Amino acid sequence: HLSKRLAAVAAYVPVNSRMADIGSDHAYLPVYLAKRQQISYAVAGEVVDGPFENAKTEIANQNLTERIDARLGDGVTVLKPDDNIDTIVIAGMGGTLISDILERGWQQLTGNELLVLQPNVGEYHLRKWLAAHAYQITAEQILKDDGHIYEIMVAHKVKEPFSLNELDARFGHFLLAKPNAAFVEKWQHEQQRNAHVLASLNHAANVPVAKQQELQHEQQLIEEVLQ
Ligand code: SAM
Numbered sequence: 001h002l003s004k005r006l007a008a009v010a011a012y013v014p015v016n017s018r019m020a021d022i023g024s025d026h027a028y029l030p031v032y033l034a035k036r037q038q039i040s041y042a043v044a045g046e047v048v049d050g051p052f053e054n055a056k057t058e059i060a061n062q063n064l065t066e067r068i069d070a071r072l073g074d075g076v077t078v079l080k081p082d083d084n085i086d087t088i089v090i091a092g093m094g095g096t097l098i099s100d101i102l103e104r105g106w107q108q109l110t111g112n113e114l115l116v117l118q119p120n121v122g123e124y125h126l127r128k129w130l131a132a133h134a135y136q137i138t139a140e141q142i143l144k145d146d147g148h149i150y151e152i153m154v155a156h157k158v159k160e161p162f163s164l165n166e167l168d169a170r171f172g173h174f175l176l177a178k179p180n181a182a183f184v185e186k187w188q189h190e191q192q193r194n195a196h197v198l199a200s201l202n203h204a205a206n207v208p209v210a211k212q213q214e215l216q217h218e219q220q221l222i223e224e225v226l227q
Contacts, residue, residue, distance in 0.1 A: 004145040012116045012154050019087040027055035030068045042068045045078045076105030087114045095122025099129035111157040118152045124170050131164045140174040144182045191222045
């Protein structure tokens, strides 16, 4: 049984794909996809021993060692050309770590892979990184699961790097076009948090002007978006 979050991620993995799940931990995602015949092959990558052992154990328990290969190593550097991976999932970590993993593994990427990313934080940074590295977002989702709000973004390579406008980078083009309850809740929460920080900055002796301006700027944008 997958969490609502991972089930939403799974829905973006194309049928019959050869996927890599980077930072797989228990390998729940590739196991679920393989059992449903949604993927033909998977690499479950892990950089930490404990989670790598978790992945190996789960794959063996489910009799899927022929179709899912657990590999120990950093990010996408565990991939080889003859894996013919066409879909890369990186879920459940911060947006900066996700972009670092993609950046460090640049040599391993053909540019034909579909990226399915689920950052826990740092979505703004990740969207900007994707655009700057010629990855266009083609789908996005925001959902609430077990009291937390999560975002998922799907991206593929385009010819040229481009720059995202401020609203799309912060809020997500597709999320902004059709704001749901989770979107509204996330940004109302952010608005309250910013207001709190701004109020405490007002009482501080050495107010960092740039920080204050950035927060005020974000507050203005949130206000526009939530209207
Ligand atoms: N992807 C699963 C999910 O979404 O439920 C597990 C998420 S878990 C919170 C993050 C996992 O990423 C950890 O098991 C951690 O060891 C792994 N990880 C962190 N940095 C990594 C890297 N550079 N390469 C591979 N795995 C990494």
